[in-house]
Amino acid sequence: MPVITYRDALNQALREEMQRDDRVFIMGEEVGVYQGAYKVSKGMLQEFGEMRVVDTPITELGFAGVGVGAAMVGLRPIIEFMTWNFALLALDQVVNSAAKMLYMSGGQFSIPIVFRGPNGAALQLSAQHSQAWESWLAHIPGLKVVAPGTPYDAKGLLKSAVRDENPVIVLEGEMLYNTKGDVPAEEYLIPIGKAALKREGDHCSIITHGKMILVALQAADQLAKEGIRVEVLDLLSLRPMDVEAIVATVRKTNRAVVLEEGWEVAGIGAQVVDYIQRECFDDLDAPVVRVHQTDVPMPYAKNLERAAKPDVPKTIAAVKRVMYLEQ
Amino acid sequence: MPKKKSDSSVTIAAPPEPGSARLTEQSAAPSRTALLREMLLIRRFEERCAEAYALGKIGGFCHLYIGQEAVGVGAISALRDDDYVIASYRDHGQALARGVPPRAIMAELFGRSDGCSKGKGGSMHVFDRNVNFxxxxxxxxxxxxxxxxxxxxxxxxxxxxxxxxxxxEAAVNGGAFHEALNMAALWKLPVIYLIENNRYGMGTALERASAINDIAERACSYDMPNEVVDGQEVFAVREAVMRAAQRARNDHTPTLIEVRTYRFMGHSMSDAVSGTYRTKEELEEHMKRDPITLLRGEMERHGEWSDQDMSALDEEIKGIVEDAWNYADASPEPALESLTEDVYVNSEL
Incomplete structure (x- = not known):
């Protein structure tokens, strides 16, 4: 099976979907002439031309709205945000226009649009450029939210997102673009709303998504050396969330750590824990522990940033805590 | 009275060639009677909305269009059926002018299942795919x-x-306006941006919110053709939009039109008509230029219209609005099962 980068997997997904359906176009800052701020759209301007690979001014609110308007009358836009930090300026269009149009029009106007771009922290970009927005976005009925952590998942989920009749948020990761993985040469789709078991185990479950899947798998590898068999569930989709898969893994291991990149308060993990307490109350052998960013804006200094981020040692400590191996 | 436009920097495009095919197609000239009829329909419809609001049949926010009828009617009369119309929350008038059935709008306002948005949108969210609204x-x-x-x-x-x-006009101070106009001008898109300058953004007068008062000039930032129009004169609005539509169709050039009008009602049903931010005298001065009265006067001058004609038309319109009210009142509330419908389109991959 070919091994390609997360970036190339996204590029393949975009190109395949634009070849398949001429209503699909990509719009955003630097997607064309510059070949993408992170080179995800490399070669696309040359392949599809400037009507379908559209460089915009730096105007997130504006071009997000342009995408929604175009979707109202039959096009299928892919809106690239250079990062989700900048997409905050566009939230009115994502929430008030894209997510609600179908409902408030009584089902008349669907918005088949993809909003995508890197989410969460990279390295030393400090407070305004290092934020994970999934709990904000997943809060909104009318949106679907996916967060692939591997090249395989990125390609399959992005293709599904483009074909979906609803607005879909695709949360990528700046630190993921260069990561590599197996991606089949033949076409495939990954259904939105289904989690994937990334590692089997019977001592404890780590439930996570996006970039943190890499952290979870590393933690599981290290714990295996100590004889602790960790199961890793990759949510992949945060809305809709695969509650059945969460319940299944917790019923199997009776212990859970919920790992996410964002902050604690009202985070995605809080929702996962709520599903667990509702559905698995009698299955639990220990309280669920959450791992997340420290409750501060992201600092710049290397040591402080490292201290703020969820990582492998924090995840291992959490697993040991729910297994009563460590205070 | 609308403010006098003094600045020569505002571009006024030449009227279209009289013989052009497009013009003929668009103009299929509506008679004064036809436009009067549409304006009167909006007026009577909105009056009944105020009544329904007082009775509790309409809830939430409800923004009436009384005083501004010539804007929606004149502008939309310049369009083709396959064009698109999009509006703010003060949308009943434009929806009626575009041909959304009065029954479907009233049922929407009443929060009923036969509303154009199935009772889920209300006054601020009238949609109708059938007429590209x-x-x-x-x-x-x-x-x-x-x-x-x-x-x-x-x-x-x-x-x-x-x-x-x-x-x-209050929307021109927000970023969305500038971002949208910049891209339309940059990419040469066929859009007509029509400012209904009714002088007040809720209770804040234009002069207290905008650094310039001739707001059509804002188009100059984007090198966009623009025009100022008397919004109480339905044919003036129509002709300006026809010029803009021709530019859009022929050259994919967007236009900004500032239509100077006045709302005779409060900002919404919960707002007093006058007293805090505008005086009764000011309101009365503007009401002397009621767009319906102006058009009627013109028709009388042309010998096209009599008081008898007016009362016959008025009776007919009142009948249409009464029918819409009765239809809305008889329409069932949305089924509770519909609460969770239309959040998503079921997507089969």
Whole structure:
């Protein structure tokens, strides 16, 4: 099976979907002439031309709205945000226009649009450029939210997102673009709303998504050396969330750590824990522990940033805590 | 009275060639009677809305169009059926002018299942796909980028439709307006941005909110053709929009039109008509230029109209609105099962 980068997997997904359906176009800052701020759209301007690979001014609110308007009358836009930090300026269009149009029009106007771009922290970009927005976005009925952590998942989920009749948020990761993985040469789709078991185990479950899947798998590898068999569930989709898969893994291991990149308060993990307490109350052998960013804006200094981020040692400590191996 | 426009920097495009095919197609000239009829329908419809609101049949926010009828009617009369219209939350008038059935609008306002948006949108969210009416939008200025997107889609498909976007003068101070107009001018998109300058953004006068008072001039930032029009004169509005539509169809050039009008009612049903931010005298002065009275006067001068004609038309219109009310009142509330419908389209991959 070919091994390609997360970036190339996204590029393949975009190109395949634009070849398949001429209503699909990509719009955003630097997607064309510059070949993408992170080179995800490399070669696309040359392949599809400037009507379908559209460089915009730096105007997130504006071009997000342009995408929604175009979707109202039959096009299928892919809106690239250079990062989700900048997409905050566009939230009115994502929430008030894209997510609600179908409902408030009584089902008349669907918005088949993809909003995508890197989410969460990279390295030393400090407070305004290092934020994970999934709990904000997943809060909104009318949106679907996916967060692939591997090249395989990125390609399959992005293709599904483009074909979906609803607005879909695709949360990528700046630190993921260069990561590599197996991606089949033949076409495939990954259904939105289904989690994937990334590692089997019977001592404890780590439930996570996006970039943190890499952290979870590393933690599981290290714990295996100590004889602790960790199961890793990759949510992949945060809305809709695969509650059945969460319940299944917790019923199997009776212990859970919920790992996410964002902050604690009202985070995605809080929702996962709520599903667990509702559905698995009698299955639990220990309280669920959450791992997340420290409750501060992201600092710049290397040591402080490292201290703020969820990582492998924090995840291992959490697993040991729910297994009563460590205070 | 609308403010006198003094600045020569505002571009006024030449009227279209009288013989052009497009013009003939668009103009299929509506008679004064036809436009009067539409304006009167809006007036009577809105009067009954006020009554229904007082009775508790309409809830939430309800923004009436009384005083501004010539704007929606004149502008939309310049469009083709395959063009698009998008509006702000003060949307009943434009919806009626575009041909959304009065029954469906009233049922929507009553929150009933036969409403055009199945009772889920209400006053601020009138939508009708059948007549390319792309809504009623509730965030000031939020729909202006959507209009740019519709223009983008028209150009993408190589069509010659236009998108007409209505919004109030207060929306021009927000970022969405500037972002949307910049892209439309940059990409040459067939969009007509129509400012309904009714002098007040809720209770804040234009002069207290905008650094310039001739707000059509804001188009100069984007090198966009623009025009100032008397919004109480229905044919003046119509002709300005026809010029803009021709520019959009022929050259994919967007236009900003500032239509100077006045709302005779409060900002919404919960707002006093006058007293705090505007005086009764000011209101009365503006009401002397009621768009319906002006058109009627013109028709009388042309010997086209009599008091008898007016009362016959008025009776007919009142009948239509009464029918809409009765239809809405008889329409069932939305089924509780519909609460969770239309959040998502079921997508089969």
């Amino acid at each position: 792309l809504g009623g939008h509730g965030i000031v200025g939020g729909h202006i980028p959507l209009a740019t997107g519709v223009g983008f889609a028209i150009k993408y498909r190589g069509g010659d439709q236009v998108c007409l976007c209505f919004f109030g």
